[in-house]
Amino acid sequence: MPLKIFILTDNNSDKxxxxxxxxxxxxxxxxxxxxxxxxxxEKLIExxxxxxxxxxxxxxxxxxxxFNIIKANQPDDTILVITSRSKDIELINNLQDKKKVIYISKxxxxxxxxxxxxxxxxxxxxxxxxxxxxxxxxxxxxIEKCSQCTVDKDLKGIIIPPQPKIIMDVSNEIRxxxxxxxxxxxxxxxxxxxxxxxxxxxxxxVYGGGKVDSILTALNVxxxxxxxxxxxxxxxxxxxxxxxxxxxRFWAHSLSVAHICDTIAKRQFTTNTNLAxxxxxxxxxxxxxxxxxxxxxxxxxxMVVGNIHNINKSExxxxxxxxxxxxxxxxxxxxxxxxxxxxxxxxHNSSIDLTKHRIDDLDTSKLWATVVVAEQLxxxxxxxxxxxxENEEDxxxxxxxxxxxxxxxxxxxxxxxxxxFSIIDSLNI
Numbered sequence: 001m002p003l004k005i006f007i008l009t010d011n012n013s014d015k016x017x018x019x020x021x022x023x024x025x026x027x028x029x030x031x032x033x034x035x036x037x038x039x040x041x042e043k044l045i046e047x048x049x050x051x052x053x054x055x056x057x058x059x060x061x062x063x064x065x066x067f068n069i070i071k072a073n074q075p076d077d078t079i080l081v082i083t084s085r086s087k088d089i090e091l092i093n094n095l096q097d098k099k100k101v102i103y104i105s106k107x108x109x110x111x112x113x114x115x116x117x118x119x120x121x122x123x124x125x126x127x128x129x130x131x132x133x134x135x136x137x138x139x140x141x142x143i144e145k146c147s148q149c150t151v152d153k154d155l156k157g158i159i160i161p162p163q164p165k166i167i168m169d170v171s172n173e174i175r176x177x178x179x180x181x182x183x184x185x186x187x188x189x190x191x192x193x194x195x196x197x198x199x200x201x202x203x204x205x206v207y208g209g210g211k212v213d214s215i216l217t218a219l220n221v222x223x224x225x226x227x228x229x230x231x232x233x234x235x236x237x238x239x240x241x242x243x244x245x246x247x248x249r250f251w252a253h254s255l256s257v258a259h260i261c262d263t264i265a266k267r268q269f270t271t272n273t274n275l276a277x278x279x280x281x282x283x284x285x286x287x288x289x290x291x292x293x294x295x296x297x298x299x300x301x302x303m304v305v306g307n308i309h310n311i312n313k314s315e316x317x318x319x320x321x322x323x324x325x326x327x328x329x330x331x332x333x334x335x336x337x338x339x340x341x342x343x344x345x346x347x348h349n350s351s352i353d354l355t356k357h358r359i360d361d362l363d364t365s366k367l368w369a370t371v372v373v374a375e376q377l378x379x380x381x382x383x384x385x386x387x388x389x390e391n392e393e394d395x396x397x398x399x400x401x402x403x404x405x406x407x408x409x410x411x412x413x414x415x416x417x418x419x420x421f422s423i424i425d426s427l428n429i
Contacts, residue, residue, distance in 0.1 A: 003121060007031065007032070015033050257280040268406050280374050312348050328342075328345035
């Protein structure tokens with residue numbers, strides 16, 4: 001019989017993510033959510049659940065009573081997921097003898113559920129589906145409130161794909177003190193389609209120049225950060241081809257902007273240069289998803305990549321959301337660093353104060369400025385090397401501020417333009 005899932009949290013964002021993770025891994029399941037203590041008690045007494053997720057950051061008037069209700073009314077094999085360790089651990093120790101308890105730390109990530117909760121539930125349900133079918137059905141339906149708009153009931157069909165497992169596996173391997181290059185190579189080679197696309201990119205003149213004959217060679221030639229970005233690029237392309245209305249023009253735009261961002265960062269950044277590439281790669285990543293959801297959105301494509309003024313305002317009015325918010329949501333869902341999320345969410349916003357988003361030694365405003373400049377440069381490339389900006393007045397608004405953030409003169413910009421165009425030519429896209 002289908003799984004019955006209960007979620008107790010007053011955080012709408014976490015509620016949407018958790019519900020999406022489990023609901024789409026188990027399409028026939030029923031999900032009940034609550035954000036009040038009284039409603040929770042009523043539902044727990046009313047019927048048993050297969051899995052209960054409790055956000056222990058919530059304030060309960062009587063937490064022991066709540067857990068006693070769970071013990072008294074739920075089956076012995078109910079799995080209890082505690083989504084934060086911030087509460088006194090002794091409070092839930094009395095459940096250990098009766099329930100399967102899993103701790104999920106915040107922020108909520110798909111990888112936590114895919115590695116711990118979902119495999120457990122797959123082993124304890126009656127209507128098992130094949131792993132392949134599950135992979136095809138797993139997605140996240142975002143129902144959270146975003147900073148620039150509200151994703152309301154009319155948009156529950158928007159699909160934000162989860163992070164591919166290959167990215168998680170590669171990231172975990174790279175983080176190890178002693179990295180095993182052969183194991184990294186084997187991870188990629190397990191997916192023939194992934195391996196072939198990685199090799200194709202690695203052999204472009206930007207990277208190996210046709211000298212890369214294996215994944216292991218690519219690792220040695222490119223280095224870890226570049227190799228990881230290459231894997232993420234291919235994974236993103238694969239995912240968007242599967243979940244969105246993929247367009248080759250879109251991919252040429254995204255990959256080119258990523259490389260221009262990389263070019264700028266290597267000249268102007270002192271640390272974290274690899275993040276600039278990811279900002280460029282993901283900045284418009286929601287476009288195929290929006291084109292699949294809305295037939296009329298394809299008409300917006302040229303306006304979006306052309307940086308038409310107030311494009312987000314137009315999107316919000318027609319579609320009740322915009323590509324910046326949803327692209328940032330993909331980044332957030334995939335667990336990429338928060339400066340990337342902030343820069344992407346605001347890459348058409350010239351008024352936001354980004355100084356408050358400085359993280360460690362990376363100024364988010366530099367990432368924001370990088371993608372703003374990169375989009376403009378690619379706009380000139382894609383219109384057959386159209387006229388370049390001849391004076392500073394052409395860079396007023398977003399673009400003038402972006403130049404200031406990056407400490408770029410117009411002469412610097414022209415140098416970057418020539419270097420970037422040469423790189424895009426060599427990508428053969």
